[in-house]
Amino acid sequence: MIEYDEVERRMVLKLVYYGPALSGKTTNLLRLHDFLETEGRGDLMVLDTKDDRTIFFDLLPFFLEAPSGLKIKVKVYTVPGQVRHDATRKAVLQRADGVAFIADSQLAESTNNFGSFDNLEKNLSLVGLDIDEMPLVIQFNKRDLHEIIPEADIKRVWSPTGIALFMASALEGWGVAETFGGLLGRTYDRVDKRFSLSREHGLDRQTFLEKLTRRAGEAVTGKRLR
């Protein structure tokens, strides 16, 4: 569902942070906003929240230009996690080009994680997207807490699905950029396959990732699990 305008030489990629309520989707975006260089990065737009709960969505936009002159805008959205805001989730998920599922590592939240993942599958199919084709990563957030699912258990459950897994603590700030990088890489691969970013536009994977995940000060080295 990549939006590509050949005349204007513009491409818009839509990435969505999905997950159960209070799993830390907005915190992920806040951290990215803090970490990453301001050049080419728009401001984080946090739409009206009530008691720190997202009811619309958050938006963190990025902008870059390929050597060919192709303008690429990457818009990273969060969805409201609460069950009651399903209509908003569907609206935001429409035409998504990649999804990061932010799960809550706390033991008590397992059911909510599965419920939200089911909801993701259902809504993707409702808006006409195929989850098997969708660039998808899963982040287990809140690894700084105590009562959490052991990493080994997570791997045992999720590894067979082939979906990339990331451990993170958005609150402490680690694992966030890696998750984002993982999602960007998968999204790049899909876009490259279809629009030959590397061959026709001179934008290789490495450059794409570096431009979007350049930290103020240091380069991101993705520590990926699996």
Place this chain on the structure above:
Amino acid sequence: MDKEHRSGNFSYVVGAEKGLRDLLAGAETMPLLEGAVEAGVLSAAITDSKGGVVWSAGCPGEKTYAETAPISVEGELVGRIMVTVGTEAEVGSYLKGLLHILSVATNMIIRANLKRVLTTETHATVVNRSYEELVETNRRLTVSEGKYRELAATLEKKVEERTGELKRAQEGMLRREKMASIGQLAAGLAHEINNPMGYVSSNIRTLKKYVWRMGTIMDFYRSLIEGPAVHDAIRRQAREKWKELKLDVVSGDMNDLIDQCLDGSDRVRKIVSDLQAFAHVEDGTEVPVNINREIDRTLDVISHQVPEGTEVVREYSPLPAFTCNPALICQVFLNIILNSLQSGSEKPRIFLTTSCEDDLIAVSISDNGNGIPADIRNRIFDPFFTTKEVGKGTGMGLSVVYEIVTAYGGTIEVKSEPGEGATFLLKLPAGRRPNVKVF
């Protein structure tokens, strides 16, 4: 690349790309630009990403000094703010400061507008979708309410219908039970009567032969006595004895008596055979038959009993095969047709039709007789019920018909108006196996 992408014409529910003109309005920017001119610059303007002027205030002179600041939407440069002054001396902290104020204010307006647009879009989308869902829910509820209303309205009627069905089923069951007990009785009676009747009837026939022989020899003796070789005194004595014993009457009456005995025993045999047919509906082998052909066969069998001048009209439709004992089904038609022939019409007319719908074979047999009075119409299928004179009918004909038809899972109805004949309507299910349950 498909057409959709080539045209670049994308529709987003939420978050469609917004340009400079979507997010800034003249009413918002002009006061800022005019304020800058009032503050002392020659001109202030906002240009788009290609350098074209969108809004401007003041008038740049021949020789001016310009400074610009970027305007961005979501990190992308979408235009610039440009202010000009007339002297190089003014290009200092004064111009930079003014430009900074304009830049911060413009970008802030853009961010606020973008936020408002996104919020409104989401809100509108969610409200629309919720409304559509509510409308759909309402539609489903209306349909379901309609169903319940209809159900409530027809409930009474349905209960009445079911009650009627139950009542009819119960009556049928009672009737079958009655028939079953009568059938057992009949079967026992038939067996007990058959044995003595066998030799009674056979002996009477033999007796008739013997009586004929005796009569013959008597006639021979009488002719001898009346002849010339016999003495007058003997002839007189013989005549007196003949007279005394009333042998004139006896010889005339004897044959009638014996014939009546034979008639009587034949009738007893017939009653017994009817009783047996009644009691043994299940007997015999069942084969698929064509009902039309069975009716024809029945008519052939009774051809000698059909009065001269009787009109028989047949209107047959092609029928599926019906599995039954042919003798029994012929018995059904025989009994009904014989009844029709005796229905009292001067110019008898029998009207036979067959048809089939949904594997249900319908046979209708009508006559133009006197009809069946309403008060006895529901008794005609009862065993031993007859309207004929005592000794003329057995009262078994139509009850045998009823038992056979119901044994094959069929139904029989009679319609009649006094003086306008009677119609027997039989319905036989061709599809399913006969529901034989009799005796």
